[in-house]
Each structure stands twice: as structure tokens, then as C-alpha cells.
Amino acid sequence: MMTMVNLVRGSVMKIHGLSRVSLCVPAVCGVRGLSSTSGPKVCIVGGGPAGFYTAQQLLKARQEASVDIYEKLPVPFGLVRFGVAPDHPEVKNVINTFTQTAQHERCSFHGNVNVGKDVTIDELRQAYHAVVLSYGAEGNRSMGIPGEDLAGVFSAKDFVGWYNGLPSNKELHPDLGCETAVILGQGNVALDVARILLAPLDMLKETDITQNALEALAGSKVRRVLIVGRRGPLQIACTIKELREMVNLPNTRADMLSDDFKGIAEALKDLPRPRKRLTELMMKAVKEKGDDKVEKCWGFRFFRSPVEVLAGADGKRATGIRLALNKLEGSGESVRAEPTGQLEDVGCGLIISSIGYKSIPIDPAVPFDPRKAIVPNEMGRVQDTAGLYCSGWVKRGPTGVIATTMNDSFDTARAIIQDMEAGKLDVSVSKPGAPAITALLQKRDVRTVLFPQWEKINAEEEKRGKSLGKPREKLLDVDKMLKIAWS
């Protein structure tokens, strides 16, 4: 099968979505085949799913449009590379279609460009007819509680970045020497973290999880993972596929509190099918407690909000978390958690807060809503700023799966096309496009990574992975990436 996998990777597959557009032979030096001086030029900030899907749709809809994707890291694909769990390789199949987009003759990828620092949005808007912000959410929501800065407390974003090889998280060194880990938040990211903490090493060692994470997990003493949410079982945000993976995780058992599930069985019949199936699976896990002899366990804890991280004797390291017990008020989708006044302390040495990613403003020239942490927009058109658009998490907030972002990006692309056709976006005026930006960057000593150069990094990672029996061994160092890209 391994040879087959390589065959698939090496071949140029006809991926649906770009069929209408002439697929090109991979560009040799990253220079676009045609020096397109005419036709609308669009710039996309951010090389993740939002950026690629927006580009895809634009290229398909306008035969003369060209699209340039700027990405801060030398490597493309954003959260598909750094967010999707290592044991979910099929979710990463979208990389194939993104690769085709990047290799399209009217598209070019420019990595290692930090928009906001190396080049401003205004400079991009001068060089392009339209600029699309697709830079996602690189920050995270903090719990806002005392002790959050103690050793042993991490954001899920950083923890996930650590096991997925995000360069800025390579020095995380989470201490996995404690028995209990508490995760705040019950979305799919929380379940990913729990699963990676408890998964059998046999399973993990064949994935693209980083080697240092694998080694840390091999020495991990974590045996119990609690996944805490402030509301009840009917409000849980994870989806059934991820829950099923937990329930079926080898060598683990579920450890839930039946008290948390009072009244749930009665509510089942009125639930829509997806919520019903999810809840039924949870109830099954509650009932089938599993063999006590099984060492590793995981469980949800509902109606609990974190109020303080408790430190040990030295005052520097987390040894527990104080939770406030809640009751639910209201009904339907607007059910809220209200504190009862009761508190509960849970001893633990690893605390991971998985309560949401958060977008940050990257350029003062761009309107930003600090409350919602998004760029204010109408259907992808940035408020009060002609020629500026947004797609993905920076547009609608950091929720949803890749397909949600896909739909959203298609919507933004459609808005751009509409504006071009309606004359709202004046594409008759000539714009310089990439050459102008490249010239600016050169003056500032910024060298870009073009797609074929990423492919060298890619080949190196796959080569290193091969000797370890993994699909790839990710490079953790931006400098190493650049060295290989420009070799």
C-alpha cells in the first residue's frame, strides 16, 4: 500500500473543481508562464483553506483573472497542516486540490511574506485590483482566570501546534509527567487533544505527528483526561465522528458522571437526528463504563467553568484547577450556564484550554471588530473599504470544518466577481501585481518561497518520514525550511 500511496501522491490527479480551467504543467521556476499584464489581479493574504478555495473559485470564474497568494510561513496550507490531527490524514486530502490551484498558470504562491510587517495592506491594494484577507485566527481566547500563566497550562492551539510541528510551538515542551489532564472546552479540538494524549503509540507512530511529540507521548504518564464544559450534554460542541473515535479508542474506558445526564434520556425523542445520535452515543458511553482494570480513561464533565488554576507549593506550576458548578437557564439554543456558587477542585498537572481560536488585527489600515475578533464585513466585503474582502475564519469567526470554510470562500469569491461585473471593482485600470510587491520585498531584504520551492521542502519532509515509517517528518525550523527551499 505504501507504494500505492506514493504513486497517488506523485501523480497529477484530476481533481474536481478545476476541470473547467486549463490545468498546467507544474511551473518550473515559479514564474508564471504568461506575463499577464491584462486581466484582474487579485491578492490573497493567507495560504490556508480559505485562501486556496477563494483562489480556486476566482480562477474558475474569470478566465483572465490572476491570483497571488501570500503566506507568512515558508509552507502553505495553514491549519490543514498545523491543525488537523495527525491521525486524520484523509481530512488532509484537500491539499491535493490546493496544490493544483497553486500550480495553475494564473496563480502563484509567495511564502515567507509577513503581511503587515514586510508589506502593508495599502501597498497590496495599490498593486492589485482586489485584496482578500484569509489569514485565519492565529491567537486564542484566554480563560481570563488567575493562574492561567502557570507552568502546565496551555492553549489547545499551542498544544495542537506543538504536535503538528508549527515552528512557533516547537519549544513548548509540555510536561506530560502527571496522571490527570484537564481540557476546558468540548469541541472537536478538545477531543483531538484528548485522543492524542491517550492514543496507543502504535497508532501514532505511523502518522505525521512530530517525532519530538511522539517521544514526549511515549514517556507520558497521563492516564486520565477530563474534558470539561460549562453547559450540559445537549450543548456539547463536538461532532459524532470524533466522539466515536474516543469511545472506540483502544485500551481506554469512558469515565462519565451519570448525574450529569439527568433528564437527558427523556429529551432524546425530541431531538433532531444528528443531535440525537450524538447524545445516544454519549449515553451509551455512560452506561458501558468499561473495565476498571483498564488504566487509561477519559470523560466529559459538564456544568463546570474554570475559575482558578491552583499552584503547587513553589507557586510556579499548576497542580489543580478550581471549577465553578453551573446550572442551566433558558431553553433551546440560548441555554446559558449560571453559577450555583458551588466550587469543585480537580487535581491535575496538565491544563489545556480549548475554548476557541481568535483572529488578530495585522494591519491598522484594516477595520477590525475586537469584540467579535473578526474583520467587519458584509458577505465578505470589508466594511467601508472598497477593494478589500475577507474569507474564512477572519471573516466569520473561528468555527466550522474545512467544508464550511470552503463554502464561505466561494461566497467571497462570488462577491468579488459580482463587483467586477458590476463595475464596483474597476478592473479596467492597469495594476502591476506581483512584480511590484516582489520589488518592494527585495528592497526590504525579504525573499519569498515560491511553490516549487515549497515542493523541495515537501520532498525533504517525505524523505525524512520514509526512514521513520511516517508519511512525513515535518521540519520545525523556519530557517531550515528556507535553507532547503532556496538550495
Place this chain on the structure above:
Amino acid sequence: MHENVEREHKKEKPQRQHQKDSGQGFQFNMKEGGLLQKEAFEKTALFSVIRDAVMTNFPAATELDLRNARVAVMRKAAHQTLSQTRAFPQCVTGSYTHSRGINTLTNPLRSEEKVTVHFLNRDGKRITVNALTGESLLDVVVNQDLDIDGFGACEGTLACSTCHLIFEEAVYKKLGPITDEEMDMLDLAYGLTDTSRLGCQVCLRKDLDGMILRVPDMISDARVESEKESSAAPPKV
């Protein structure tokens, strides 16, 4: 060397499998049609590939159960091989990196027959295509370059719901059983109906000739606020 098989492919996620470590040699099991089907299958390149790959990578494996499985094979190669051999059910879908087994049809030896399928696209236009029995609906859309935005993002590996299609009730009832895995992903599909299925899991048969499939709308920006109406809270990544 081949009788009944229980062992499932080790590459599948462990929680879906039980590993059996014993013995030597290989066993393959096919659905009704038994011996004839099996012999024909054994002559195919696909069979050799699977057998060799499994034996090389999983020497402890003793059996491979194909009865309810779905296999991930590269679309182009599979079609070339299969259309020549005509002996193996063509209903294969997915990517190599995540195998799901091989879906056997009840009369695969009849091999390819033409079926006509109509897609009612999101823009109201009807797309009529001729396809072959055994192809999955995802295969049909991809191979014939149908203009359906964003269809099949995960390439048939049950990791998304973008190949969601809505069937006519009478046709829906005729379709094969739906697995938990498919149902799990379908639950996330926008505009889920009682006659919804994922296209990558439905293979064409002669008795599905002429069926009309509706391509459901995707969530569009205007409706994000009313996601609250839909049956599940927006899932986090």
C-alpha cells in the same frame, strides 16, 4: 489458500478493527456468487496488488474480509485495470492512504452496464450523464467533470459531507445499507433530509437507472446566522 476471512486491514483505524495475529497465508472472502467471483477476482491486477501490499506491510495478517468493505484505490488506475478484467466490482472509492475495504455487488461479473443519472444542480439546471454500474456517484461527478462546486473535498474518504445528494424516496429505499461512519458525516451536511446520502458511498446499479439526484444548497453567508435552525451546532474544526 482462500476461505473465509475475518481479518480486516490493519491500516484502518484501530478502533474499527480487531487485529488477529496467527498463521500464514491469505484468505479472501467474497459475497454471494462465491467461487466464481473469487476466481475471477484472483485474476485481477487489483487482487495481486492488495495481496502483495497486505502481505508485505502486515506479515501477521492472515485474512482480508472483503464482504462489507470498501477499498480505497486510485481512481484512474482502478478503472483501467477493472474495465479490462471485467471481473471485479468497480465500486471502489477513496484514497490509498485510508482503506475502507471493497464493496462487493451482487452481480459484479456482469460488470459494466450503462446507467443514466440526472443531477439537479444548485442553479436549477439538470445535468444528465451516462455512467457505468459500479461507479460511485462521486466517481461520476469527478470523471465527467460535472460543474458542481466543492463536490467531494475529501476524495471519498468519509471525512466531509460535500458529496451530499438527495434522492427520490423510492430510489432511496432501494439503496444499500448506510454505515455509522457515513451517517456520522451525513449528520453534518447542510440541508439534511430523510433521503440524503453521501455520493461517495452510493454505487450505481442497473436498477438505479434514470434516477434523479438533487444537489443540495451549500450554506451561504446569508444563512450562517440561521445556522441555529439547522440540526447541529456548527462543529469546530
